[in-house]
Amino acid sequence: MKRYVFAVAALPFGSFPALADPLASWNDTATKAAIIDFVERVSDPNSSDFVPEEARIATFDNDGTLWGEQPVYxxxxxxxxxxxxxxxxxxxxxxxxxxxxxxxxxxxxxxxxxxxxxxxxxxxxxxxxxxxxxxxxxxxxxxxARHPDTNRPYNEMVYAPMLELLDYLEAEGFQTWIVSGGGLHFMRAFASETYGIPINRIVGSVTPTSYEVVDGVPVVMKGPGIAFQDDKAGKPVGIDSHIGRRPIFVGGNSDGDFQMLEYATAGDGPALGVIVHHTDADREYAYDRDSHIGKLVRGLDEADARGWVIIDMKEDWAKVWPE
Missing domain, CATH: 1.10.260 (434 Repressor (Amino-terminal Domain))
Structure with missing residues (x-):
């Protein structure tokens, strides 16, 4: 499944119809308005909050933020x-x-x-x-493989509103990255086709690797253990190592993303952190503070004070899954 790509056809000279809503799967709530307002401000050269394209970095967690994570990762x-x-x-x-x-x-x-x-x-x-x-x-x-509850392929267990958000950001000059606790090599196998994000823009946890020549073929082999865990305090470290800039837009869903949100929004200039709050037991799952997966406690408690936006899945999303 390829990511939704929004395109604008060539228009006759003199016609200026309103562009299609880039976040069509989002309800018209304050959450959607806050996201659009931020993107418009940082991408408008006439705005005091304008950020040059090379600094418009957006990072997203994967599990629970771009695709599902229940009943287990x-x-x-x-x-x-x-x-x-x-x-x-x-x-x-x-x-x-x-x-x-x-x-x-x-x-x-x-x-x-x-x-x-x-x-x-x-x-x-x-x-x-x-x-x-x-x-x-x-x-x-x-x-x-198929998901045990929905019987969907796993690369269709992605959130339609977040796919639209990725496209919207790219269209407005952002560079989108995945920064996730999931395995780097695991995500590289599907993320580029699923999200439209190149594999060199994926930061994840890695196992020890080694260079070997096997049956005359040079390969990189995966070993046991963890060489780097891209979770919690590891996420800012991974961002610094692979991107070299603080992101100005960060999407997460759990306290495993807290340090990434904190790091991004502590920088100079405008920045926005958003947290996907799983509140929809009918269309997906409802969980936060007591969950064994995607526990969200500190993020909920501190979001308002830190200026982060909580995405209420039930209220803010008109639909969850792509068609």
């Missing part, structure tokens, strides 16, 4: 699917209770394993193969 679902396949071919890889539980689909036992158990699952499912082979495998999974 989609990358974990991929890891569990691949672990089960590998275990069927070679049961000896199930060297711990957590791995055995994961292969059996016992999610309660997997949750009890905590971060250490999750790392075991990721090590078995994500390492020991080249980056190219891993990304090809993720692309195959994206093409065939």
């Amino acid at each position: 989609f990358q974990l679902i991929y890891a569990l699917d691949r672990l089960k396949e590998k275990a069927e071919a070679d049961p000896s890889i199930l060297t711990s209770d957590v791995l055995k539980a994961a292969a059996a689909g016992d999610m309660a036992a997997v949750a009890d394993g905590g971060e250490a158990g999750l790392m075991e699952i990721l090590n078995v499912s994500h390492s020991g193969l080249s980056v190219d082979a891993f990304q090809a495998d993720v692309a195959d999974w994206i093409a065939t």
Whole structure:
């Protein structure tokens, strides 16, 4: 699925009709007005808040901000699917209770394993193969796997209003980036086609990698463990390392994005932080403070004081999913 692209056809000289609403999937609420007002101010050369194009950087979290993240992170679902396949071919890889539980689909036992158990699952499912082979495998999974609740392909579990926002920002001279806690190589396998964001504008968590020549072919291999976690305080570090500028527009949905929002809006000049608040149990899911995924506490408590905009999914979005 390719991202929505808004285009304006050539118009006869002298005709100036109003342009189509770039955020058509958004209800006409104060949230939409605040976003449009900010974009117009920073992109208008006559505005005191004008920001040159090279500094119009927008960064977005992925899980829960651009696409869904319930009932668990989609990358974990991929890891569990691949672990089960590998275990069927070679049961000896199930060297711990957590791995055995994961292969059996016992999610309660997997949750009890905590971060250490999750790392075991990721090590078995994500390492020991080249980056190219891993990304090809993720692309195959994206093409065939279906979400357990909606039965949609995972690359259709993206939020239509956020796709429109990405296009709107690009049309107004912004450079859009993904800065997410998800795996860099995992996101590279689908994000460019899904969001229209080039792979060199993706910042994510990475495993240790190494250069090797395998059967005469030079490759980069994925190893076990985590070399850099692009979450929480890691997000500003990733932004500094890969972008080199503070963003002036940031989109997130959880307290894992708090430091990225804080970093961006602490800079000189205008900046806007937005938080997707999952309030729609009918069309998607409703969760925040007590959620095991996408917990949102500090962001809700401090958004008003910091000038951040809370996107109420139920009230602000006319629709959630693309057609």
